[in-house]
Amino acid sequence: MINRQNGRGTDTALSLASEVDPTTQSTPIAELSDEQLMRQLIGGGQDALAPLYSRYVPLIFQMAAQSLGRSAAEEIVQEVFLAVWRKAGTYDPARGPFRPWVLQIAHHRIINELRRRSHQPPLELDPEGERLAGLRDPDVEPAEAVWQEYRRSAVRSAVDTLPPPQRQALGMAFFEDLTHEQVASVLQLPLGTTKSRIRAGLQTLRTRLGPALLALLAVVALAALAKQGIERQREERALALVTVSDVLPIRLTAAPGVPEATHGTYRGRAGVGMGVLTVSNLGPAPPSQCYAIWARFGERWVPLGAVQPDADGHVLVILEDASLATPPDLVEVTQEAGSPGSAPAGPVIISAAIAGG
Numbered sequence: 001m002i003n004r005q006n007g008r009g010t011d012t013a014l015s016l017a018s019e020v021d022p023t024t025q026s027t028p029i030a031e032l033s034d035e036q037l038m039r040q041l042i043g044g045g046q047d048a049l050a051p052l053y054s055r056y057v058p059l060i061f062q063m064a065a066q067s068l069g070r071s072a073a074e075e076i077v078q079e080v081f082l083a084v085w086r087k088a089g090t091y092d093p094a095r096g097p098f099r100p101w102v103l104q105i106a107h108h109r110i111i112n113e114l115r116r117r118s119h120q121p122p123l124e125l126d127p128e129g130e131r132l133a134g135l136r137d138p139d140v141e142p143a144e145a146v147w148q149e150y151r152r153s154a155v156r157s158a159v160d161t162l163p164p165p166q167r168q169a170l171g172m173a174f175f176e177d178l179t180h181e182q183v184a185s186v187l188q189l190p191l192g193t194t195k196s197r198i199r200a201g202l203q204t205l206r207t208r209l210g211p212a213l214l215a216l217l218a219v220v221a222l223a224a225l226a227k228q229g230i231e232r233q234r235e236e237r238a239l240a241l242v243t244v245s246d247v248l249p250i251r252l253t254a255a256p257g258v259p260e261a262t263h264g265t266y267r268g269r270a271g272v273g274m275g276v277l278t279v280s281n282l283g284p285a286p287p288s289q290c291y292a293i294w295a296r297f298g299e300r301w302v303p304l305g306a307v308q309p310d311a312d313g314h315v316l317v318i319l320e321d322a323s324l325a326t327p328p329d330l331v332e333v334t335q336e337a338g339s340p341g342s343a344p345a346g347p348v349i350i351s352a353a354i355a356g357g
């Protein structure tokens with residue numbers, strides 16, 4: 001399970017999320033303007049993403065295909081709408097309409113890919129397998145494991161000597177496996193500032209560490225990138241799930257005694273072991289308690305993990321469990337004391353029965 005707390009980068013985004021636009025209450029969602037749809041998306045309305053996706057996919061795909069080819073263009077489209085989905089709170093309508101904002105995101109992705117290709121080393125062919133045969137066995141002997149741990153410890157010690165801004169940014173990037181964008185979001189800094197701090201930290205380490213330790217740092221970075229690739233694939237599958245037209249959102253409503261404004265939306269699809277749950281207006285859990293997500297299949301409960309809302313009461317959760325390939329009978333969020341068990345024990349916060357489940 002991936003818990004994606006929606007970032008809220010500006011006061012404008014916060015005000016947008018809390019405002020109610022009466023013109024959107026009776027207008028079909030497909031007829032809303034881009035800016036009205038973004039207003040809903042910022043407020044937790046994931047239904048707004050699909051119309052934006054269908055409006056701009058052809059244009060963004062055409063832009064990318066002209067420079068990168070069709071295969072890479074498909075990747076660019078996914079990257080752009082993952083950014084729109086994850087960073088909706090950074091959109092500020094006071095600075096301009098949605099169209100140039102999203103096209104600027106696409107432009108940056110295309111330029112970055114062109115730069116990456118220009119720096120990519122030429123592929124060295126190995127038809128006889130000689131280079132492959134010369135590679136070391138990946139199994140690590142005990143003595144090598146001790147040496148690797150020593151070098152890792154030395155890297156951490158060197159990082160600890162960096163100035164606090166560099167140490168914080170570099171540590172998140174390499175030891176917590178966060179992307180530069182995620183580091184910038186956590187630190188609430190511009191992306192350019194975040195990259196500058198990481199780059200400055202690396203330059204300082206280069207003068208303090210030998211080549212072997214720098215090589216180890218590179219290995220750590222590559223491992224982080226591999227993990228990020230897996231995360232991205234999950235997010236792409238979730239994005240596809242929430243933007244296809246035949247997936248009907250299931251609304252989770254507040255249980256008795258819970259504020260009526262607290263609600264959620266669940267999306268799942270038969271044959272796909274994934275679901276996407278969004279929750280709005282959820283207050284913080286009391287100390288030593290948490291919110292738990294559950295799916296019921298007949299008499300059997302399946303725990304789908306624990307979550308905490310962000311400062312604005314929003315939660316966006318990508319759920320992955322093989323059981324979700326079959327539509328559940330019921331989806332609910334409960335308030336549990338301690339770690340969730342095998343079945344709900346605490347009070348229900350929001351829930352929804354799923355027809356046909």
